Amino acid sequence: MNPHEPLRVAVIGTGRMGADHVRRIDRVISGARVTAVVDIDAGRAQALAADIEGCTAHTDPAAAMAAADVDAVVVASPGPAHEAALLTAFAHDLPVLCEKPLTPDAASALRLMEAEQALGHRRVQVGFMRRYDAEYVRLKALLESGQLGRPLMLHNRHRNVASPPFFTSSMLISDSVSHDVDATRWLLGHEISAVTVLRPTASAGAPEGLTDPQFVVLETDGGAISDVEIFVNCGFGYQVQAEVVCERGTARIGDGRALVTHMAGRWGGTITQDWTDRFAQAYDDEVQTWVDTTRRGEVTGPSTWDGYAAAAVCEAGVRALEDGGRVAVDLVEKPALYR
Amino acid sequence: MNPHEPLRVAVIGTGRMGADHVRRIDRVISGARVTAVVDIDAGRAQALAADIEGCTAHTDPAAAMAAADVDAVVVASPGPAHEAALLTAFAHDLPVLCEKPLTPDAASALRLMEAEQALGHRRVQVGFMRRYDAEYVRLKALLESGQLGRPLMLHNRHRNVASPPFFTSSMLISDSVSHDVDATRWLLGHEISAVTVLRPTASAGAPEGLTDPQFVVLETDGGAISDVEIFVNCGFGYQVQAEVVCERGTARIGDGRALVTHMAGRWGGTITQDWTDRFAQAYDDEVQTWVDTTRRGEVTGPSTWDGYAAAAVCEAGVRALEDGGRVAVDLVEKPALYR
Amino acid sequence: MNPHEPLRVAVIGTGRMGADHVRRIDRVISGARVTAVVDIDAGRAQALAADIEGCTAHTDPAAAMAAADVDAVVVASPGPAHEAALLTAFAHDLPVLCEKPLTPDAASALRLMEAEQALGHRRVQVGFMRRYDAEYVRLKALLESGQLGRPLMLHNRHRNVASPPFFTSSMLISDSVSHDVDATRWLLGHEISAVTVLRPTASAGAPEGLTDPQFVVLETDGGAISDVEIFVNCGFGYQVQAEVVCERGTARIGDGRALVTHMAGRWGGTITQDWTDRFAQAYDDEVQTWVDTTRRGEVTGPSTWDGYAAAAVCEAGVRALEDGGRVAVDLVEKPALYR
Amino acid sequence: MNPHEPLRVAVIGTGRMGADHVRRIDRVISGARVTAVVDIDAGRAQALAADIEGCTAHTDPAAAMAAADVDAVVVASPGPAHEAALLTAFAHDLPVLCEKPLTPDAASALRLMEAEQALGHRRVQVGFMRRYDAEYVRLKALLESGQLGRPLMLHNRHRNVASPPFFTSSMLISDSVSHDVDATRWLLGHEISAVTVLRPTASAGAPEGLTDPQFVVLETDGGAISDVEIFVNCGFGYQVQAEVVCERGTARIGDGRALVTHMAGRWGGTITQDWTDRFAQAYDDEVQTWVDTTRRGEVTGPSTWDGYAAAAVCEAGVRALEDGGRVAVDLVEKPALYR
Incomplete structure (x- = not known):
C-alpha cells in the first residue's frame, strides 16, 4: 500500500x-x-x-x-x-x-x-x-500507572433492554459475556483460569425458558476475581459498567451521566437504550x-490469541452454565507471535 | 438552672x-x-x-x-x-x-x-x-481551612414546589432569600453591601401577579458576589444548593442523591418535596x-446582630425588587457585644 | 413502666x-x-x-x-x-x-x-x-413498593480502612459480612440457603496471613444471589454500598456524596473513614x-430469630472460607413467635 | 462540486x-x-x-x-x-x-x-x-421538546486553568464569554437585550491588573436571565457547564464524570485541563x-447574523465592564436571509 x-x-x-x-x-x-x-x-x-x-x-x-x-x-x-x-x-x-x-x-x-x-x-x-472506548482506555491507563496498586477484584455489569428472539441461555455467555471476558483479560493483564455461573431466578421479563440474568464468576491466573452480572432483558436500558478494586483504591466507569434533569419530583437522566449509542x-x-x-x-x-482465549473461556462458561459448579479453563501455551 | x-x-x-x-x-x-x-x-x-x-x-x-x-x-x-x-x-x-x-x-x-x-x-x-445543617457545616469548615483560597463568588439555588396562597412578591425576598442572606454572611464572613433584584419572565406555574422566579445579586464588603436564584413555584421539588467559587477551587452542596435508581430508560432519584425533609x-x-x-x-x-443584618438586607432587597436597580445596604456599626 | x-x-x-x-x-x-x-x-x-x-x-x-x-x-x-x-x-x-x-x-x-x-x-x-439507616430504609421501602419488580440480585460492598490487630480471616465473615447477611435477609425477605467464599490474592495492604479481601456469594431460598465484597484493609475509606437488581430496574445506595469540590485538577469529595460517621x-x-x-x-x-439466622449463615460462611466450595445453610423451622 | x-x-x-x-x-x-x-x-x-x-x-x-x-x-x-x-x-x-x-x-x-x-x-x-457538542445538542433538544416548559434562567460556568500572557480584562468578555453569548442565544432562541458585568475581588491567582473572575448578567428579549461566571485563572481545570431553569424543571450539563476513583480518603475524578479535550x-x-x-x-x-449578534453583545459587555452598570444591546433588524 x-x-x-x-x-x-x-x-x-x-x-x-x-x-x-x-x-x-x-x-x-x-x-x-x-x-x-x-x-x-x-x-x-x-x-x-x-x-x-x-x-x-x-x-x-x-x-x-x-x-x-x-x-x-x-x-x-x-x-x-x-x-x-x-x-x-x-x-x-x-x-x-x-x-x-x-x-x-x-x-x-x-x-x-x-x-x-x-x-x-x-x-x-x-x-x-x-478496548477503544474512551472510558475503558482511561481505566486501563489508570491501572497501568500503578497509582491504585495491584487489581484484586473486578465487578462488571452488562445489561440490555431485551434480547433478540433467537437468543439462547448459552448465548448470554458466548455473545455477551465474551466482551467482559476480553475486558477482564485486557484490563488486568491476566488469563482466566476458571469459570462459575450462578443462576438467580429468571426474570419475569425474560422469554420463557431463558436463563436470564446470570451471575458469572471468573478466576484469573493472577489471583483476581472478576464477577459479571449479565442481564439481557433488564427492560430499562443498555449499561456496561466496570469497577476495579485494587490494593489502594477503586475505579469505576460506565455511569454515563452527561445531562441531568430535575423535574416532577425526580432528578436524573436517560439511559442509553442500545450499544450503538454507547459505543459509537x-x-x-x-x-x-x-x-x-x-x-x-x-x-x-x-x-488472534485474544480471540482464541475468549472462545476457550466462553466454552468453559457454557459448560459451567449447563453443569453447574466451577469449570477450569485450559489454554494452550501462548505462541511467541502473540507475546 | x-x-x-x-x-x-x-x-x-x-x-x-x-x-x-x-x-x-x-x-x-x-x-x-x-x-x-x-x-x-x-x-x-x-x-x-x-x-x-x-x-x-x-x-x-x-x-x-x-x-x-x-x-x-x-x-x-x-x-x-x-x-x-x-x-x-x-x-x-x-x-x-x-x-x-x-x-x-x-x-x-x-x-x-x-x-x-x-x-x-x-x-x-x-x-x-x-448553620446547623451537616452539609453547610462541612462547607463552612472547608472554607475556613483555607484549602480553596479566598471565596470570590457564591451561587445559591433556592426552590420550592409551590408557594402558599398568601405569598407576595416581596416575601420571596423577606421570607425565602433571607435564608440565603444569612448563609452568605455566615459562609463568607462578610456583610452585604448592596442588593440587585432581576425579574425574569414569571413562570406560568406561579400564581397570577407573583414575580416568581427572581434572581438576586448580593455584593459583599469583602468583595464577593453572591447570586441567589429564588423560585418558589418550580413545581418539581424543594432544593437548596450552594456552590462557592474560591481562588483555587470550588465546593458544592445540596445535590442530595442518596438513593439512585435505574428503571424505564431513566436513572436518578427522587427530590425532597419539603423543607421538613431536607432540614429535619x-x-x-x-x-x-x-x-x-x-x-x-x-x-x-x-x-440578634445576625437577625438585624438579615432584616436590613431584605429591606434593601424588597426596595430593589420594587424600584429596579441596585440598592446599597447601610448597617449601623457593629456593637461590641456581637463582635 | x-x-x-x-x-x-x-x-x-x-x-x-x-x-x-x-x-x-x-x-x-x-x-x-x-x-x-x-x-x-x-x-x-x-x-x-x-x-x-x-x-x-x-x-x-x-x-x-x-x-x-x-x-x-x-x-x-x-x-x-x-x-x-x-x-x-x-x-x-x-x-x-x-x-x-x-x-x-x-x-x-x-x-x-x-x-x-x-x-x-x-x-x-x-x-x-x-435497618435504621435512612438509605437502607428508603431502599427497603422502594423494594416493598413493587415498582422495580422482584429482586434477583444484590451486590454489596463493605470496605474498612484497616482492620484491628486481633482480626482473623474468619472474622471478616462473622464480624463484618454478618451485617450484609442481615441486610440481604431483611431487604429481600429471603433466608440464605448456601454460602460460597472466594479468595482473591490478599492485598499487600493487609496484615500477613489475613485473607483480605474476600468475595462472598450468598444464595437465598427466594432464588436470589447476593454477592458481598468484604475488604477490611482497603486503606482509602469506610464504604457500605448496596445495589439491588430487580426485574424492572436497579437501585443503589451508599455513594454518600454530599459535598463536592473541584480543585487541583480533580473533582470529588472525602470518604467517610469510620462507621461512627456513616452510621451515627x-x-x-x-x-x-x-x-x-x-x-x-x-x-x-x-x-432473636434474626440473630440466630445470621449466626447460622456466618458459621456456614466460615466453613466455606476454610474448606473452599459451597456450604449449605440449614436453619431450624421458624417458630411461631417470630413469624 | x-x-x-x-x-x-x-x-x-x-x-x-x-x-x-x-x-x-x-x-x-x-x-x-x-x-x-x-x-x-x-x-x-x-x-x-x-x-x-x-x-x-x-x-x-x-x-x-x-x-x-x-x-x-x-x-x-x-x-x-x-x-x-x-x-x-x-x-x-x-x-x-x-x-x-x-x-x-x-x-x-x-x-x-x-x-x-x-x-x-x-x-x-x-x-x-x-452547537455541535453532544451535551449541548441534547440540552437543546430537551428544551425544544417542551417537556420542561419555557426557559426562565440559564446559569453558565466557564473556567480556564490559566489565561495566556496577552489576555486583557475585556478579552474575558470578547474571547471567552462570547461562547456563552452564543450558547445563550442558541439554547433559548432569544436575542440578548442588555448586559451587566459585576467584578468580584480579583483572584490572587490572576495576573496583576486582570479583572478575573467576572460575573456577567445577560437579559434577553424573551424575558430570560442568563448569568455567566467567567474565571480564566481558576487554576484547577477547564469547565464549561450550563444549567437551564424552566417553568417545570431544570437541566444541567458539563459535569463530565466518566471515571470515578476512590483512594486515599477521597472519591472523584480528574478535571479536563483544556478545551482541546473537552470539545475535541x-x-x-x-x-x-x-x-x-x-x-x-x-x-x-x-x-453571519449569529457572528454579528455575538460581536454586538460583547461590545456592550466590554462597555459594561469598563463603565459599570447595565448596557443595552441594540441590534439592527434581522435580514430576511437569516430568518
Whole structure:
C-alpha cells in the first residue's frame, strides 16, 4: 500500500454490523474507502455498493479478496463463516479487522492461530471494541500507572433492554459475556483460569425458558476475581459498567451521566437504550486505528490469541452454565507471535 | 438552672413550626422538656399541653414567662409578635431561641439589639437553621481551612414546589432569600453591601401577579458576589444548593442523591418535596445545641446582630425588587457585644 | 413502666460501643435515662456513672438488672457474654437491646430462642443498625413498593480502612459480612440457603496471613444471589454500598456524596473513614426506636430469630472460607413467635 | 462540486487552531482533503503542506482562493484578518467555515452581512463549536421538546486553568464569554437585550491588573436571565457547564464524570485541563457537518447574523465592564436571509 493513498477495503457481510462499517469507512473516518462489499444476498450487496463511487458487489468473499483494488478486509459475516474468510485473507496476506467472535469455538480459533503463525506475522485485529472506548482506555491507563496498586477484584455489569428472539441461555455467555471476558483479560493483564455461573431466578421479563440474568464468576491466573452480572432483558436500558478494586483504591466507569434533569419530583437522566449509542465512538476509533496502522504496515489491537482465549473461556462458561459448579479453563501455551 | 436537670422550656406560638418544636423537645432531643405552651388560640394550646406531663397552656406569653418552672423560651409566633415577646424574655433574663425572622424590619431589630446590650449579655439565638445543617457545616469548615483560597463568588439555588396562597412578591425576598442572606454572611464572613433584584419572565406555574422566579445579586464588603436564584413555584421539588467559587477551587452542596435508581430508560432519584425533609436533622441539631449551651449558661449561634443584618438586607432587597436597580445596604456599626 | 416517665436503662458493657450508647441515651435521644452501668472493670463503670445524675455502677449484670430503678437493658458486652446476660434479663422479663452478634454461634442463639419462646413474648431487639439507616430504609421501602419488580440480585460492598490487630480471616465473615447477611435477609425477605467464599490474592495492604479481601456469594431460598465484597484493609475509606437488581430496574445506595469540590485538577469529595460517621444517625434512630417502642410495651426490629439466622449463615460462611466450595445453610423451622 | 469527490479545502491561518483543522480534515474526518494552506509565515505553511499529498502552500489568502482545486475555505487566521478573507471568499462564491469571532466588532460584522446578502445566499458557517457538542445538542433538544416548559434562567460556568500572557480584562468578555453569548442565544432562541458585568475581588491567582473572575448578567428579549461566571485563572481545570431553569424543571450539563476513583480518603475524578479535550469531538463533528452540507450545496449552522449578534453583545459587555452598570444591546433588524 501507498501510505499516501486511501486504504481500499472489502467488507464481508453486510448485515447490521457490516453495513455500519461500510457507512463508517465511507462517511465518518479518514484514510480509507470501500471498494468491495460481499454478501450471500446479492441484492443487498448491490444496493450498498450503488451508493459508493468505485465500489463493487460480490457474493463470494474469495472473489472480493482476489480483486486488485483491495488492500484490506473487514469480516462482519456470521461467526461460523469467519474461519474460511480469514484463511482466504491469509492466502492473500491481507490485513483483517475481524468482528467478534473470532470463531465460535476454541478449536477453530486454534487452527487460525496456527495459520497466522505460518505466515510469520500478525494479520488480524479482533473487534473487541471496548478496548477503544474512551472510558475503558482511561481505566486501563489508570491501572497501568500503578497509582491504585495491584487489581484484586473486578465487578462488571452488562445489561440490555431485551434480547433478540433467537437468543439462547448459552448465548448470554458466548455473545455477551465474551466482551467482559476480553475486558477482564485486557484490563488486568491476566488469563482466566476458571469459570462459575450462578443462576438467580429468571426474570419475569425474560422469554420463557431463558436463563436470564446470570451471575458469572471468573478466576484469573493472577489471583483476581472478576464477577459479571449479565442481564439481557433488564427492560430499562443498555449499561456496561466496570469497577476495579485494587490494593489502594477503586475505579469505576460506565455511569454515563452527561445531562441531568430535575423535574416532577425526580432528578436524573436517560439511559442509553442500545450499544450503538454507547459505543459509537469506540467503533469509529477502532476502525480509524485499524486503518491508520494498516496504512503504516502495522497490526495492533486484540489478536488472534485474544480471540482464541475468549472462545476457550466462553466454552468453559457454557459448560459451567449447563453443569453447574466451577469449570477450569485450559489454554494452550501462548505462541511467541502473540507475546 | 441546674445543669443536671432538664431545661424547662416555654414554647410561644403553636403553629406548624411551634408545634414541631414542641414535638422535638418532647420526643426527639435530650435534656429539655416543655413546661408551657402559648397560643392566642387557647384550645390549640390546651390540646398540645394535654399530651405532655407537667405542661401548662397559656394565651399570654408574659404569663408563661413569669411561671416558676420556665428556664428558657422558644419564640415561634408570627414575626410581628417577636419584638414584644423578646422584650418580655429580656425582662425575665430568659434565654431565647427565636425563629426567623428576628423581626420583620431593621428598625425593630435595632431596638432589640439595644435592649439586649442593656442586659449586658447575649440572650438570643436566631433560628437560621442552615448553620446547623451537616452539609453547610462541612462547607463552612472547608472554607475556613483555607484549602480553596479566598471565596470570590457564591451561587445559591433556592426552590420550592409551590408557594402558599398568601405569598407576595416581596416575601420571596423577606421570607425565602433571607435564608440565603444569612448563609452568605455566615459562609463568607462578610456583610452585604448592596442588593440587585432581576425579574425574569414569571413562570406560568406561579400564581397570577407573583414575580416568581427572581434572581438576586448580593455584593459583599469583602468583595464577593453572591447570586441567589429564588423560585418558589418550580413545581418539581424543594432544593437548596450552594456552590462557592474560591481562588483555587470550588465546593458544592445540596445535590442530595442518596438513593439512585435505574428503571424505564431513566436513572436518578427522587427530590425532597419539603423543607421538613431536607432540614429535619438541622432543626434537631439546632435545638439540641441551644438546649445544651443554655444548660451550660452559654449563648451561641446566630445573634440578634445576625437577625438585624438579615432584616436590613431584605429591606434593601424588597426596595430593589420594587424600584429596579441596585440598592446599597447601610448597617449601623457593629456593637461590641456581637463582635 | 409509666409511659410518661423516662425509660430507666441499664447498660451492660462500657467499651467503645457501650460507652457510646450511654452518651446517646444521656445526651442525644429523648425519653430515657441511664440508671445503671455495668463493667467487669469497676473503675470504668464508676467513671462513667459519676457524670450521670442518679446512675449507679456495677460489675455484675445480674445485680444491675435486679435493681428497682431498671426498666430495660442494653447489652453491649463481648459476644460470648451475651447468652448469660440475656437469660438474666428474661428472668426479670426485661426488654433488651442486644448488640450484634446476638451470640457467637448458632447453638447458643437457638437456646435463647427457646428461652424467649418460654416467656411467650418477644423481649429482644438485636442491634443490626443498618435497618435504621435512612438509605437502607428508603431502599427497603422502594423494594416493598413493587415498582422495580422482584429482586434477583444484590451486590454489596463493605470496605474498612484497616482492620484491628486481633482480626482473623474468619472474622471478616462473622464480624463484618454478618451485617450484609442481615441486610440481604431483611431487604429481600429471603433466608440464605448456601454460602460460597472466594479468595482473591490478599492485598499487600493487609496484615500477613489475613485473607483480605474476600468475595462472598450468598444464595437465598427466594432464588436470589447476593454477592458481598468484604475488604477490611482497603486503606482509602469506610464504604457500605448496596445495589439491588430487580426485574424492572436497579437501585443503589451508599455513594454518600454530599459535598463536592473541584480543585487541583480533580473533582470529588472525602470518604467517610469510620462507621461512627456513616452510621451515627442510624444508631441514634435505632436506640430512639427501641426506647419509644419499649415505653409503649412493644418489641419491634430485628428479633432473636434474626440473630440466630445470621449466626447460622456466618458459621456456614466460615466453613466455606476454610474448606473452599459451597456450604449449605440449614436453619431450624421458624417458630411461631417470630413469624 | 461533485458530491462523490472529496471536498477540496483551503485552510487560511495555520496557528494552533488552523493546524488542528488541517490535521482534522487530513486524518480524522471523511469526505474532504486539504489542497491549500495559507500563512503569512511561509515556512510554516510549507512545513504543513509538505506532509499532505497534493497540498500547496501560500502566503496570500486571495491566491489560494483563486486556485482551481479549491472548493471551500476554512478561515482560522486572527480575527482582524477575517473581514478581508471573507470578502475574497464571497468574490469567488466559496463556502466558508469561519472561526469565531466572525469579526472583532459589530460594524465589520454588519458589512459582511451586507456583502453576503448581496450574494443572495448564505456562504458562512461561524465556528461556534458548542452547537455541535453532544451535551449541548441534547440540552437543546430537551428544551425544544417542551417537556420542561419555557426557559426562565440559564446559569453558565466557564473556567480556564490559566489565561495566556496577552489576555486583557475585556478579552474575558470578547474571547471567552462570547461562547456563552452564543450558547445563550442558541439554547433559548432569544436575542440578548442588555448586559451587566459585576467584578468580584480579583483572584490572587490572576495576573496583576486582570479583572478575573467576572460575573456577567445577560437579559434577553424573551424575558430570560442568563448569568455567566467567567474565571480564566481558576487554576484547577477547564469547565464549561450550563444549567437551564424552566417553568417545570431544570437541566444541567458539563459535569463530565466518566471515571470515578476512590483512594486515599477521597472519591472523584480528574478535571479536563483544556478545551482541546473537552470539545475535541465537537470540533470533529462541526467540521464533518460543514463538509457534508457543503458537498450537498447547503449552508447550515451559526450564520453571519449569529457572528454579528455575538460581536454586538460583547461590545456592550466590554462597555459594561469598563463603565459599570447595565448596557443595552441594540441590534439592527434581522435580514430576511437569516430568518
